Amino acid sequence: MVDDTIFAVATARVRAGVAIVRVSGPAAMRAVERLSRREVPPPRRASRRRLYDHEGDLVDDALVLWFPSPNSFTGEDVAEFHLHGGRSVIAGVVETLGLIPGLRGAEAGEFSRRAVVHGKLNLTEAEALADLIAAETVAQRRQAVRQLDGELARLYDGWRSRLLRALAHVETAIDFSDEDIPADLSASVQGEAATLACDISRHLAKAAQGRRLREGIEIVVVGPPNAGKSTLVNALANRDVAIVSPRPGTTRDVLEVPLDLGGFPVILCDTAGLHVTDDDVEAEGVRRAQQRAAAADLRIIVHDGSVGEVSGAATVMMTEVPAIVVVSKWDLQQPDAASITSNPKVIGVSARTGFGLDRLRARIIVELERNFDTSGGIAPTRERHQGGLRACLAALQRMAAESEVELVAEELRSAAQALGRITGRVHVEEVLDMIFAEFCLGK
Numbered sequence: 168m169v170d171d172t173i174f175a176v177a178t179a180r181v182r183a184g185v186a187i188v189r190v191s192g193p194a195a196m197r198a199v200e201r202l203s204r205r206e207v208p209p210p211r212r213a214s215r216r217r218l219y220d221h222e223g224d225l226v227d228d229a230l231v232l233w234f235p236s237p238n239s240f241t242g243e244d245v246a247e248f249h250l251h252g253g254r255s256v257i258a259g260v261v262e263t264l265g266l267i268p269g270l271r272g273a274e275a276g277e278f279s280r281r282a283v284v285h286g287k288l289n290l291t292e293a294e295a296l297a298d299l300i301a302a303e304t305v306a307q308r309r310q311a312v313r314q315l316d317g318e319l320a321r322l323y324d325g326w327r328s329r330l331l332r333a334l335a336h337v338e339t340a341i342d343f344s345d346e347d348i349p350a351d352l353s354a355s356v357q358g359e360a361a362t363l364a365c366d367i368s369r370h371l372a373k374a375a376q377g378r379r380l381r382e383g384i385e386i387v388v389v390g391p392p393n394a395g396k397s398t399l400v401n402a403l404a405n406r407d408v409a410i411v412s413p414r415p416g417t418t419r420d421v422l423e424v425p426l427d428l429g430g431f432p433v434i435l436c437d438t439a440g441l442h443v444t445d446d447d448v449e450a451e452g453v454r455r456a457q458q459r460a461a462a463a464d465l466r467i468i469v470h471d472g473s474v475g476e477v478s479g480a481a482t483v484m485m486t487e488v489p490a491i492v493v494v495s496k497w498d499l500q501q502p503d504a505a506s507i508t509s510n511p512k513v514i515g516v517s518a519r520t521g522f523g524l525d526r527l528r529a530r531i532i533v534e535l536e537r538n539f540d541t542s543g544g545i546a547p548t549r550e551r552h553q554g555g556l557r558a559c560l561a562a563l564q565r566m567a568a569e570s571e572v573e574l575v576a577e578e579l580r581s582a583a584q585a586l587g588r589i590t591g592r593v594h595v596e597e598v599l600d601m602i603f604a605e606f607c608l609g610k
C-alpha cells in the first residue's frame with residue numbers, strides 16, 4: 168500500500184475559481200516533472216508552472232507546491248497542483264496523472280490514513296479532521312478543532328501512561344514475590360486504578376453531549392392534533408418544510424429539520440398530534456411521535472391557545488424531562504390565557520404574527536447552553552471512544568478483585584491497551600478500515 172502513489176482532487180466538484188489536485192507517495196516528484204516538464208520547485212513555495220497533458224497540450228498555467236517527505240500532510244512526498252477550476256482542466260490533469268506508472272486514484276480517506284500510518288496524526292485527530300470538514304455550526308467546529316488539536320488524545324495518553332507506570336511497578340514485583348502482590352504495592356496500585364476509574368467515568372458521562380454535538384441535538388415538538396406544531400416548526404426553520412392544514416391529523420411521519428440555533432446543531436422534529444385513534448396509520452404516527460419525544464434531548468410541548476386547554480399547560484412543566492411549554496395561536500388567545508402570560512415557564516407564540524418567536528428561540532438556546540456547555544472538559548465524540556473507555560473500566564474493575572500478581576499485571580495491560588486502541592498507539596487494521604471508510608475523497 169505504501170509503495171504506490173495516490174492522487175485525488177481535494178476540492179469540491181463544483182465550478183470554482185481554483186481546484187486542488189493532491190499527489191502523495193514516492194512517485195510524486197515524477198508526477199510534477201511529467202506535468203510541468205521541469206524539475207520540482209523549491210520545497211513549500213508556491214511556484215508558477217505551465218502544465219501539459221500526456222499529448223503535450225498545454226492544459227493550465229497553475230501553481231505547484233512541493234512538500235518533500237517527511238514534512239508533509241501524509242509524511243510522504245506530496246505535490247499539490249492549484250489549478251484553474253474548470254472541469255476540463257481538472258480532467259486533463261487527472262487523466263495525465265493516471266497514465267504515469269505507479270500512480271493511481273486515491274480511495275476515500277486515504278491521505279489521512281497515510282498520515283496516521285506515518286505518525287503525522289493520531290486516530291482521534293484523524294477523526295476530528297473528518298468532523299471539522301463536516302462541521303456546520305460553531306459548536307461542532309469548536310469541538311472538532313479541540314480534538315484535532317490533540318486534546319482528547321493527550322487525555323487518553325496521559326491515562327495510559329499512569330497505567331503503564333503502575334504496570335511497571337507490578338512487573339518488578341513479579342520478579343521478587345511468589346504469588347500474591349505485596350500489600351503496600353497492592354494498596355498503591357489499586358488506589359491509583361480507583362482514581363483513574365473515577366476520572367474515566369466522569370469523562371464517559373459526557374459522551375452523550377459529545378455525540379449530540381457531532382450528530383445534532385434532537386428537539387421534538389409534541390402536542391395534540393392541530394395545536395399548530397407544524398406551523399411552529401416552519402416558523403423556527405424560516406422555511407415551509409412541513410404541511411400545515413386546518414384538518415387534524417395532517418402530520419403522520421416524523422419530519423426532521425436540521426437547524427443552526429445559536430451555533431448549536433439542532434435537529435428539529437415535527438410529529439403527529441397525540442391522541443387516541445382507531446385509524447391505524449394515525450396510530451402509528453402517534454406511536455412514532457411518543458417514541459421520538461421519549462428519546463429527545465429537549466421537548467417543545469405545544470398547547471392550542473385557541474381552545475380552552477391553556478390552563479392545562481401549567482401541569483406539563485412538572486415533568487422531569489427538559490421541556491419548554493408553548494401556547495400557540497396567541498393571536499386567538501382565550502380569556503384565561505392572560506393568567507399564564509405571567510408564568511415565565513410558558514411562552515405564548517403566534518406563528519401568524521411572529522409574536523413570541525424570538526423569546527422561544529432565546530429559551531431554546533438557554534436550554535442548549537445549560538445541557539451542552541462546550542467550555543468545560545472535552546467529551547468523547549464517538550461510539551468507538553466510549554467502547555474503548557468502557558473496556559478500560561471493565562479491566563480496572565476486574566483488577567480490583569485480584570490479588571495474584573500475574574493477574575493484576577494482565578488486567579493493567581489490557582486496560583492500557585483499551586486506551587491505546589482509541590488513539591492508535593496500539594495499531595489495529597480493522598479500526599483503520601472503519602474510521603477511514605467515512606472520509607470524503609481527497610482527504
Ligand SMILES: Nc1nc2c(ncn2[C@@H]2O[C@H](COP(=O)(O)OP(=O)(O)OP(=O)(O)O)[C@@H](O)[C@H]2O)c(=O)[nH]1
Nearest residue numbers: 392393394395396397398412416417418440496518
Ligand atoms: N391564527 C392562527 N392560526 C394558526 C397558528 N398556528 C397554526 N394555526 C392554524 O392552525 C391549524 C393547524 O396547524 P398545524 O400547524 O397544521 O397544526 P399541527 O399541530 O401540526 O396539526 P397536526 O399535524 O394535524 O397534528 C392550521 O389551520 C394553521 O393555519 C397561529 O399562530 N395563529
Ligand SMILES: [K+]
Nearest residue numbers: 393412414417
Ligand atoms: K393540522
Ligand SMILES: [Mg+2]
Nearest residue numbers: 396397417418
Ligand atoms: Mg402537523
